[in-house]
Amino acid sequence: MAEAAVLDPVVSVTPVRRDKGVLLTVLSLAVLMVSLVLAVRIGVAASWPEIGRSLGARLGLPVVPLPRLLDSLIWDLRLPRVLLAALVGAALAVCGAALQSITRNSLADPYLLGVSSGASTGAVVVVVLGFAGSQLGVTGGALAGALGAFGLLMLLLRRTGLDSVRIVLTGVVVGQLFAALTSLILLSSGDADSIRALTTWLLGSLASARWTSVVVCAVVLAVGLLVVWLCSSALDGFAFGADTASSLGVDVRTTRTVLLVTTSVLTAVAVAAVGAVGFVGLIVPHGVRFLVGPLHRRLVPLSAVVGAVFLVWTDALTRVMFSPLEVPVGVFTALLGVPLFLLVLRRKGEL
Amino acid sequence: MRITVEHLSWGVPGKIIVGDVNLRVEPGETVGLIGPNGSGKSSLLRCMAGLRTLTTGAVRYDGVDIASWPARERARKMAFVEQTADTDSDLRVDQVVMLGRTAHRPRWRGPDATDHAIVAAALERLDLTALADRSWKQLSGGERQRAHLARALAQQTPGLLLDEPTNHLDVRHQLELMELAGRTPQTVVVALHDLALAARYCDRLVLMHRGTVAAEGAAEDVLTAPLLREVFDVDAEIGRDSLGHLAVGYREPVR
Numbered sequence: 001m002a003e004a005a006v007l008d009p010v011v012s013v014t015p016v017r018r019d020k021g022v023l024l025t026v027l028s029l030a031v032l033m034v035s036l037v038l039a040v041r042i043g044v045a046a047s048w049p050e051i052g053r054s055l056g057a058r059l060g061l062p063v064v065p066l067p068r069l070l071d072s073l074i075w076d077l078r079l080p081r082v083l084l085a086a087l088v089g090a091a092l093a094v095c096g097a098a099l100q101s102i103t104r105n106s107l108a109d110p111y112l113l114g115v116s117s118g119a120s121t122g123a124v125v126v127v128v129l130g131f132a133g134s135q136l137g138v139t140g141g142a143l144a145g146a147l148g149a150f151g152l153l154m155l156l157l158r159r160t161g162l163d164s165v166r167i168v169l170t171g172v173v174v175g176q177l178f179a180a181l182t183s184l185i186l187l188s189s190g191d192a193d194s195i196r197a198l199t200t201w202l203l204g205s206l207a208s209a210r211w212t213s214v215v216v217c218a219v220v221l222a223v224g225l226l227v228v229w230l231c232s233s234a235l236d237g238f239a240f241g242a243d244t245a246s247s248l249g250v251d252v253r254t255t256r257t258v259l260l261v262t263t264s265v266l267t268a269v270a271v272a273a274v275g276a277v278g279f280v281g282l283i284v285p286h287g288v289r290f291l292v293g294p295l296h297r298r299l300v301p302l303s304a305v306v307g308a309v310f311l312v313w314t315d316a317l318t319r320v321m322f323s324p325l326e327v328p329v330g331v332f333t334a335l336l337g338v339p340l341f342l343l344v345l346r347r348k349g350e351l
Numbered sequence: 352m353r354i355t356v357e358h359l360s361w362g363v364p365g366k367i368i369v370g371d372v373n374l375r376v377e378p379g380e381t382v383g384l385i386g387p388n389g390s391g392k393s394s395l396l397r398c399m400a401g402l403r404t405l406t407t408g409a410v411r412y413d414g415v416d417i418a419s420w421p422a423r424e425r426a427r428k429m430a431f432v433e434q435t436a437d438t439d440s441d442l443r444v445d446q447v448v449m450l451g452r453t454a455h456r457p458r459w460r461g462p463d464a465t466d467h468a469i470v471a472a473a474l475e476r477l478d479l480t481a482l483a484d485r486s487w488k489q490l491s492g493g494e495r496q497r498a499h500l501a502r503a504l505a506q507q508t509p510g511l512l513l514d515e516p517t518n519h520l521d522v523r524h525q526l527e528l529m530e531l532a533g534r535t536p537q538t539v540v541v542a543l544h545d546l547a548l549a550a551r552y553c554d555r556l557v558l559m560h561r562g563t564v565a566a567e568g569a570a571e572d573v574l575t576a577p578l579l580r581e582v583f584d585v586d587a588e589i590g591r592d593s594l595g596h597l598a599v600g601y602r603e604p605v606r
Contacts, residue, residue: 104438247433250422
């Protein structure tokens with residue numbers, strides 16, 4: 001086809017810039033692994049050999065098993081907690097990166113769509129109705145509430161062109177509605193204890209992490225991460241708005257729908273598991289953009305890893321800083337994240 | 352590629368923006384779209400690019416109605432440069448141009464050597480090679496416009512739709528760009544405000560007025576004092592400049 005030979009490029013003088021990306025991926029994964037291992041040890045009265053024995057016994061290695069209590073402390077409490085921190089951190093950061101692109105709003109975070117407000121309403125309802133005794137009760141209620149909020153969001157958006165401003169405004173409206181419902185229920189029927197418990201939950205805490213949450217989060221994250229990553233070039237295309245994206249070959253409506261569903265489910269599962277941990281989804285993608293630039297092929301996976309590392313360490317800090325009192329991890333993500341982020345901004349000369 | 356527009360109408364609720372437009376652009380032709388603000392040039396270009404759901408009528412590429420085409424297929428046939436497409440994203444110039452390769456590679460694959468070579472060639476064409484590593488935020492308006500054009504060229508489409516591409520460009524780059532638009536084997540439709548530039552580089556002009564085509568044909572036939580008075584509400588005189596190019600002079604508007 002003669003028409004296609006518009007540019008007749010000379011192949012090829014441009015070196016493919018791939019080395020930096022590979023190096024960063026390997027490096028960040030290594031950092032994540034080391035963080036996971038170290039974090040298991042932090043704030044637990046067990047030595048390395050003891051942790052090794054606990055893991056070894058589970059993996060069927062010929063080691064002397066630990067006493068039940070210590071073993072349970074490591075295997076049933078600490079290990080799932082560290083892993084859940086990593087999974088939730090990764091999920092929130094990926095959601096933030098995707099939503100910042102499809103809404104073209106650098107303030108977008110996973111809670112923008114009102115999903116987390118729905119989760120709190122669900123959790124509050126469960127607590128007030130008295131099912132709070134079982135941990136699964138709160139988690140299940142939060143998940144139901146989150147999916148309810150998401151359902152309402154999609155219902156309100158169903159006949160629109162899904163343009164950026166409308167997504168943001170509808171998300172805010174849904175969030176406000178569920179926030180108001182939460183307050184209403186709390187004030188009308190909550191006692192002081194449940195209010196306190198819920199406030200802690202709303203700020204996010206990993207103390208209740210169990211293996212079930214880890215498995216659910218891992219599966220959802222794996223699928224979600226793959227979906228978002230496959231949308232990388234579409235997310236890049238959104239940089240110049242919907243029309244340009246469409247002219248580049250991005251199916252704007254389908255992509256937005258797929259990404260809204262994916263990020264909402266990711267957020268719902270993360271919030272249901274640990275509460276609304278703030279800041280990670282907003283700041284981590286920005287920080288990673290400073291490192292590797294705005295292209296999502298790298299931004300998305302690296303955000304996942306950095307988000308994971310960030311939350312693993314923040315949670316480790318919450319365990320030891322005010323021990324034996326545990327501060328909600330959501331408080332620390334901001335306390336730790338703000339100075340880190342300002343440092344990055346400063347290095348880039350944007351502040 | 353031949354672009355055919357048949358009885359095209361498009362509007363927003365309560366208002367028709369483009370009404371019953373018929374147009375035929377032959378392969379390799381460069382057609383200039385002129386008309387006052389709000390005459391429907393940009394909307395027509397968006398419809399021709401397949402970015403709007405038409406109220407009535409059809410847009411055809413080589414005779415095939417594009418209404419049900421997937422975005423990827425459309426993007427391999429037609430590139431489109433918006434009038435104002437800006438971003439907060441900190442993309443580099445070469446990354447912006449690489450966006451043009453989106454529809455040419457599977458979603459799981461990053462750019463390969465061919466993509467990079469095509470991007471390099473497009474940058475070269477628009478005189479942007481030296482700016483390849485520059486951040487979008489550091490570019491001037493004209494450089495951004497050229498980057499968008501390079502991106503559209505990198506798309507390697509048989510068709511090209513340009514909305515006011517000479518905005519913000521200095522004279523030299525205006526001339527180079529229009530020469531490129533006129534010379535390329537692509538079928539080009541370009542919306543322009545500069546009537547003399549349109550007359551000089553386009554094979555044919557289409558004059559839009561209130562959402563319809565008011566006149567169509569060679570520059571000499573479209574750029575006439577009565578037509579310009581009717582459509583633009585100006586008192587114009589058409590002549591030749593000292594180099595022999597068609598020139599348009601305007602008298603003071605009478606209030």
